[in-house]
Amino acid sequence: MIATTSPAPDLGEETSGSGPKGDVGYLQWFVFGLFFIFGGITSLNDVLVPKLKELFELNYFQAMLIQTAFFAAYFIVSLPAAALVQKVGYMRGAVVGLLIMMAGCLLFIPAAGAGLFIAFLGALFVLASGVTLVQVVANPLISMLGEAKTASSRLTFAQAFNSLGTTVFPYVGATIILGSLATVSAKDLSGEALIAYRAAESAVITHAYIGIAAALAVVALVVWFNRNRLIEEKAPDVGFLRAFNLLKSPRFAFGALGIFVYVGAEVAVASLMTNYLMQADTLGLSAQHAGERMAFYWGGALVGRFIGAFVMRYVAPWKVLAFVALGAIALIGISVSTTGAISGLALIAVGLFNAIMFPTIFTLASVGLGKRAAEGSGIICMAIVGGAIIPPLTGYVADMATLRMALVVPAVCYLVIALYAAYCRR
Numbered sequence: 001m002i003a004t005t006s007p008a009p010d011l012g013e014e015t016s017g018s019g020p021k022g023d024v025g026y027l028q029w030f031v032f033g034l035f036f037i038f039g040g041i042t043s044l045n046d047v048l049v050p051k052l053k054e055l056f057e058l059n060y061f062q063a064m065l066i067q068t069a070f071f072a073a074y075f076i077v078s079l080p081a082a083a084l085v086q087k088v089g090y091m092r093g094a095v096v097g098l099l100i101m102m103a104g105c106l107l108f109i110p111a112a113g114a115g116l117f118i119a120f121l122g123a124l125f126v127l128a129s130g131v132t133l134v135q136v137v138a139n140p141l142i143s144m145l146g147e148a149k150t151a152s153s154r155l156t157f158a159q160a161f162n163s164l165g166t167t168v169f170p171y172v173g174a175t176i177i178l179g180s181l182a183t184v185s186a187k188d189l190s191g192e193a194l195i196a197y198r199a200a201e202s203a204v205i206t207h208a209y210i211g212i213a214a215a216l217a218v219v220a221l222v223v224w225f226n227r228n229r230l231i232e233e234k235a236p237d238v239g240f241l242r243a244f245n246l247l248k249s250p251r252f253a254f255g256a257l258g259i260f261v262y263v264g265a266e267v268a269v270a271s272l273m274t275n276y277l278m279q280a281d282t283l284g285l286s287a288q289h290a291g292e293r294m295a296f297y298w299g300g301a302l303v304g305r306f307i308g309a310f311v312m313r314y315v316a317p318w319k320v321l322a323f324v325a326l327g328a329i330a331l332i333g334i335s336v337s338t339t340g341a342i343s344g345l346a347l348i349a350v351g352l353f354n355a356i357m358f359p360t361i362f363t364l365a366s367v368g369l370g371k372r373a374a375e376g377s378g379i380i381c382m383a384i385v386g387g388a389i390i391p392p393l394t395g396y397v398a399d400m401a402t403l404r405m406a407l408v409v410p411a412v413c414y415l416v417i418a419l420y421a422a423y424c425r426r
Contacts, residue, residue: 040165047173060395069121071387073128082378091227098220100130105213112202155359157309163302174291243375255365259383264390265410282344297351304355322421
């Protein structure tokens with residue numbers, strides 16, 4: 001339950017109160033852990049893009065289908081996930097999501113055995129379905145566990161743990177998964193040698209995801225044993241298709257669009273980052289070292305979210321959102337118009353300005369949802385499908401022109417976010 005300060009038309013019944021009862025302090029740290037897990041797993045896609053691009057000799061558009069397979073799950077699964085959470089509760093919903101994530105990780109085993117790109121895409125979709133369910137649980141839950149007036153700050157702080165995961169996982173993943181790309185290339189092999197190379201490199205990917213599956217099993221077990229710590233008020237069962245009437249609110253609908261373009265821009269930049277930093281006119285790095293630099297991109301988001309959690313206690317969230325959106329556009333402009341270290345570092349620095357966008361857009365859009373918070377979270381999580389659509393569009397521009405020109409696509413996305421911030425000053 002989220003306490004609201006003003007009525008919002010057409011958003012259903014609103015309530016006020018202190019939120020769910022239970023061990024709130026403990027639960028906040030539990031939710032922080034969930035943000036760490038799904039953030040880290042999502043960021044591993046940025047390592048898989050250059051890996052599978054090389055392994056299956058894909059162009060940029062085809063390689064970006066990795067993100068399409070992953071983020072399409074948000075569009076397909078989000079509302080059913082919200083309905084499930086309404087039925088079984090947040091804690092049990094989190095367990096189901098973690099188990100689905102574990103199943104997706106284990107599907108990398110038959111995908112590697114088949115040696116088919118489409119099999120990897122299928123495993124990623126299942127994995128993302130679990131991530132979607134966990135995120136539908138985590139976003140409204142952290143907003144509920146405290147005072148409404150500090151919800152934006154609290155969600156931003158939780159997103160810092162998301163960024164901690166996105167900082168740690170890509171660095172480790174680049175070392176494990178991308179290490180061999182510097183010495184061997186699928187383009188130089190054929191016949192039996194190519195088949196053997198793909199099998200060996202696919203096994204490297206599989207081992208990494210088996211380790212993640214084992215960790216997820218442990219977390220799911222811990223959550224199950226703590227499932228009764230939260231005493232929840234059951235939300236009204238309105239049918240998940242009715243959730244779409246939340247889009248009658250211009251503020252909520254514009255916010256959903258903001259999430260769409262934000263996720264698309266962030267994922268597009270991250271997906272191209274490794275190849276961008278490998279270019280001779282930027283940093284000229286090897287695949288492994290370029291992939292490791294992703295830690296600085298996501299690390300910037302980590303630092304920015306801690307800063308943002310503090311700043312938004314004193315500065316209106318819409319002002320902070322407008323500032324970082326315009327800052328991201330400026331950094332992309334610098335990266336595109338320069339060469340060498342400045343070009344590479346400017347693009348990496350975009351991560352710092354991404355930091356507070358998701359939680360701020362989410363909370364600005366969710367004002368007044370009351371008991372329909374789970375439905376609103378489902379709709380907003382559907383909007384994360386921007387990560388499935390905008391990266392392939394960016395990849396297509398890269399194929400038709402250059403990686404530098406392709407960055408115009410995320411720049412336009414950040415412009416939409418700046419416009420949403422201006423709209424929310426009303």
